[in-house]
Amino acid sequence: MKFHSRTGWRKWINLLNLAVVIIVLFVMLPIYWLVASSFKTPVNVGAQPPQYFPNPISFANYNSAFVHYGFGRYFLNSVIVTVASTMLVLSIGSLAGYALGRLPMRGKSPLLVTLLIISVFPEIAVVSPLYLLMHQIGWLGSYEALIVPYTAFNLPFAIWIMRNYFLGIPREMEETGRIDGASPLRTYWSIILPQSLPGIFTAGVFTFTACWTEFLMALTLDNSNNYRTIPVGIALFGSPNVVPYGTIFAASVVAVVPIGILVFVFRKFVVSGLTSGAVKG
Amino acid sequence: MAVVAEVAPVVANTRNRNGRRDVHTSRQARIGWMFSTPALIFVGMVTIFPIVFSVALSLSNVSVTGSGFALQGFTFSNYSQLVHSSTWRYALGFTVIYTVVTVLVELVLGTAIALALERLTKGRGLMMALLLLPWSIITVISAELWQYIYEGTYGVLQAIFQALGLGAPVFLGSPTSAVVSMMVADVWKTTPFVAVIVIAGLVMLPGDVYEAAACDGASAWTIFWKITLPLLRPTIAIAVLFRILQAFGVFDLPFVLTGGGPGTATTSLAILSYKVMFQNIDYGPGAAVAVSATLLVVLGCLAFLRVFKAQVGREEIQ
Numbered sequence: 001m002k003f004h005s006r007t008g009w010r011k012w013i014n015l016l017n018l019a020v021v022i023i024v025l026f027v028m029l030p031i032y033w034l035v036a037s038s039f040k041t042p043v044n045v046g047a048q049p050p051q052y053f054p055n056p057i058s059f060a061n062y063n064s065a066f067v068h069y070g071f072g073r074y075f076l077n078s079v080i081v082t083v084a085s086t087m088l089v090l091s092i093g094s095l096a097g098y099a100l101g102r103l104p105m106r107g108k109s110p111l112l113v114t115l116l117i118i119s120v121f122p123e124i125a126v127v128s129p130l131y132l133l134m135h136q137i138g139w140l141g142s143y144e145a146l147i148v149p150y151t152a153f154n155l156p157f158a159i160w161i162m163r164n165y166f167l168g169i170p171r172e173m174e175e176t177g178r179i180d181g182a183s184p185l186r187t188y189w190s191i192i193l194p195q196s197l198p199g200i201f202t203a204g205v206f207t208f209t210a211c212w213t214e215f216l217m218a219l220t221l222d223n224s225n226n227y228r229t230i231p232v233g234i235a236l237f238g239s240p241n242v243v244p245y246g247t248i249f250a251a252s253v254v255a256v257v258p259i260g261i262l263v264f265v266f267r268k269f270v271v272s273g274l275t276s277g278a279v280k281g
Numbered sequence: 282m283a284v285v286a287e288v289a290p291v292v293a294n295t296r297n298r299n300g301r302r303d304v305h306t307s308r309q310a311r312i313g314w315m316f317s318t319p320a321l322i323f324v325g326m327v328t329i330f331p332i333v334f335s336v337a338l339s340l341s342n343v344s345v346t347g348s349g350f351a352l353q354g355f356t357f358s359n360y361s362q363l364v365h366s367s368t369w370r371y372a373l374g375f376t377v378i379y380t381v382v383t384v385l386v387e388l389v390l391g392t393a394i395a396l397a398l399e400r401l402t403k404g405r406g407l408m409m410a411l412l413l414l415p416w417s418i419i420t421v422i423s424a425e426l427w428q429y430i431y432e433g434t435y436g437v438l439q440a441i442f443q444a445l446g447l448g449a450p451v452f453l454g455s456p457t458s459a460v461v462s463m464m465v466a467d468v469w470k471t472t473p474f475v476a477v478i479v480i481a482g483l484v485m486l487p488g489d490v491y492e493a494a495a496c497d498g499a500s501a502w503t504i505f506w507k508i509t510l511p512l513l514r515p516t517i518a519i520a521v522l523f524r525i526l527q528a529f530g531v532f533d534l535p536f537v538l539t540g541g542g543p544g545t546a547t548t549s550l551a552i553l554s555y556k557v558m559f560q561n562i563d564y565g566p567g568a569a570v571a572v573s574a575t576l577l578v579v580l581g582c583l584a585f586l587r588v589f590k591a592q593v594g595r596e597e598i599q
Contacts, residue, residue, distance in 0.1 A: 019397040020408065027415060027473055034426050048435040088323075096320035103313030104306050111321075118328045118583065122530030124551040125575040128558045128568055129331035129338065138510065152327030155320050184312045213419040216531040216551075220559060231421040235537050245429045252422040263417045264410045271409065271481045 026255050034256075038062070038119035038249035045246040061250035069244075071251045073226070074233035077132045078255075080143055081229055082211040085150035087156050090200060092151070097199075098188050102174065110162070119156035123216050141224040149221070150211045158203035165199025166192060202269040205262060212259050230255045332575075338568035345562055359569035369570065371545060372553040375460070376574070379549065381465050382527040384521060390468065391475030391520070392513075396505075398476070399483045409480065412473035420470070424537035427466040428453070456546035459539050463547050467534060472528075475520050482516025483509070516591050524583055529578040550574040 038061050039054040045061075065071040100108050130149060131140070139145045142210040158194055171194060177187035193200070222228060228236070234251055238244045263270060339359050341352040363369045391424050415423070430438050431452035442450050452462045486509065493506050532551040535541050541548035541556070548556075550570060558567030 016397060016400055020401065023394050024398065024408070024411060026469070027411060030423075030430065030469060031414060031418075033430065034422070037429065045595055046435050049440045050435060050437045087316050092323065094320045096317040099313035099316035103309050103316070105310045105313040105317075108313075111317075115324065116353055117579070118324060120526050121328065121332065122526075122532060122551065122571070122578060122580070123553050123570045125335050126328060126331040127555075128564060128571065129334035130327070131559075132564070133331070133334070148323070149327050152323045159320060184316075188316075188458055207423065213417075215419075215421055215536075216555070220555075231419050233535070234419070234425065235421045243425075243428070245425070248422075248425050249429075250426070252419075255422065256418055258371075259417045259419075260414060263413050267406065267410045267413055270413060271477060 014132065034249050035253055037245065038253045040246060042244075042246045045249075061246035062254075064244070064247045065254070068238045069233075069237055069247055069251070070225070071230075071233060071254070074228050074230050074251075075254065077143075077222075077227055078212060078230040080210055081146045081150065084143070084147045085211045086204055086207045088147065088151040089154045090204055093155050093158040093203065094162050094196075094200060095188070096155070096191065098166050098192055100159065101163035102169075102192075112163075115156040115159060119153075119160075123153070127216055127220050130217070130262040134221060139221075141222055141227050144222035144229065145221040145227070146218060147213075148231070149217055150207075150214065154207040156212055158207055161203045161206070162196065162199045165196040169195045196270070198269060201266055202272055205266045205270055209259060210263060212255075284383060326459075335568045336572055338564050339566075339572045342566075343565040345561075345564070359565045360573070363569050363573060366551065368545060368548070369550075369573075372548050372550050372570075373548065373573075373577075375400055376529060376531070376549045376551075379460070379464065379467075379531065380525060381472055383464050383471070383528050384524045386464070386468055387472045387475045387524060388517065388521060392477040392479050392517075395471065395479035395483055396509075405480075409477055412477050414473075415470045416474040419471065420533035421537050423466060423470050424534050427462070427469075428538050431462055453539055454543065456543055459543055459546050463535060463538055466538060467528070467531075471524065475524065478520045478523075479513065479516060482513050486512050514589075518586075520532045521585065525582060525585065526578060529574065529581065 036052075036054050039057045039059070040047075040051055040061070041054075041056065041058040042060055042064070044051050044054070044058075099105065100112060126149075134140050134145050173191050173195065174187055177191045182190070213231060214229075215235070218229045218232045219235070223232065230251070234248055234255070236249070237248050337352065340355055340357070342354055342356055342358070344351050344353060381525055394412075398405060398412075401408060430436055433439065433452070433454060436452070438452065439449065442448065451458050453459045490508055490512075491504065494508055499507070505515045532553050532555065535547040535552050536555075539547045541552045551574065554567050554570035554574065557563050557570060561567075
């Protein structure tokens with residue numbers, strides 16, 4: 001809302017600041033609690049009353065996460081699965097997005113609508129058939145058991161986002177390429193792609209975040225210790241009777257850092273991706 | 282997710298191009314199919330095929346054998362079993378209530394936060410980044426964090442309630458409070474996400490309408506109800522659709538926070554389906570639960586879009 005009257009501005013600004021502070025506190029306090037608890041000694045994590053500031057500051061939980069619980073392995077698995085899926089989604093998806101956005105194919109609107117419908121299906125509907133299929137072909141407990149479904153599930157949304165950007169590129173640019181005798185692949189690579197980097201970033205951030213945080217498929221398809229990703233690893237830390245919160249939070253802080261940096265750096269693209277449907281057209 | 286806005290322009294576009302199809306066009310079309318084939322194969326194999334397979338499982342007697350499983354015969358028994366099972370009916374009721382309550386609360390709070398933050402002249406980018414932080418946190422982590430906050434003996438919320446003289450509340454221990462506690466954890470993680478969508482929508486609104494309203498002496502309240510909210514409808518539709526789909530399939534949060542308990546208090550349809558399939562190894566009924574959830578959420582979204590379109594008309598959405 002834009003207010004152009006100047007009366008009462010000062011008062012508004014103070015109230016506004018108050019609102020902002022409350023919002024930030026509500027959002028940030030639990031995150032503070034996560035970070036602070038990860039630096040408590042394992043005994044102090046369960047202190048009663050709780051320690052509001054870690055004293056002494058201890059790295060024992062980090063040590064336990066990496067040395068005793070093998071968190072490094074889970075982190076590596078997450079990186080491999082997430083990076084591979086994101087690369088696949090961006091390369092395959094941008095080609096399809098270009099074709100569906102710019103090339104004169106018959107029946108592409110039913111195709112696009114089908115993609116949209118698929119992208120909204122709950123994961124639970126496909127997990128058991130995928131499990132049975134992968135059991136048959138012996139993929140359970142492998143990187144491809146996650147990379148292939150992650151790629152497939154993130155493709156529809158990525159194709160939509162990138163297609164929206166391809167639609168916005170002036171046709172003349174393609175025509176120049178064609179007149180110069182460039183092949184379609186060449187036109188796509190050297191004319192279309194550089195123009196649509198924002199769309200590719202947006203699709204990339206969304207795919208990366210979705211793969212990094214995915215739990216249900218990782219839990220069912222890759223439950224062996226060697227291929228566990230971060231979410232599954234963290235969920236299965238400890239035994240049914242003992243929940244090692246300190247270790248869990250230390251691992252969580254390490255897991256939040258890459259995604260936090262990514263979202264912070266690319267926040268403009270995240271926002272534009274979230275609203276591309278609402279503001280376009 | 283461009284559900285509302287993008288479908289119509291596509292149709293118009295193809296029609297124009299199909300007006301004149303020549304050699305060049307059909308060559309271009311062939312290239313188009315070549316470019317899209319890899320994506321279509323991936324999506325088809327990993328999503329459409331399993332969905333069809335899921336429906337088949339739900340309509341058969343599935344027996345687990347030594348080497349795998351076997352489908353025998355066509356039957357509706359998995360579904361009739363569902364309808365007669367109080368567990369399924371409870372899970373359905375819980376999932377619907379959880380979806381409706383969290384989406385409503387998040388929408389109201391998210392809009393309020395967005396209205397407050399949109400007036401910020403400085404530091405809006407930073408605020409957006411902070412708001413996106415809970416969204417980017419792995420749900421399993423936020424579930425573990427809230428479990429620790431709610432913990433019955435040394436949890437921080439327990440200490441805060443006692444310091445304020447509010448007695449010793451139960452958070453995850455009783456059915457009703459567990460449901461509420463789970464909703465609070467969800468609201469924390471997702472309200473900022475809704476707020477970010479609404480802020481982005483607010484920024485796009487035309488300024489001149491507001492100047493006119495201010496000249497006419499409209500109050501802030503009137504401006505909000507008569508101008509801002511109607512103009513925001515497309516943005517809100519996107520946010521609500523996103524949220525309905527996520528909330529209806531909720532799995533990670535109850536799986537870690539409460540394990541679906543106490544009892545079955547926080548067992549959503551997804552949790553129920555997972556338990557039936559992977560703990561009871563009962564694929565037919567498990568698939569029936571999953572298919573029923575999928576059908577319901579797709580129908581729910583279609584109904585929402587229908588009501589929404591009936592209210593505002595197609596032109597405004599686009």
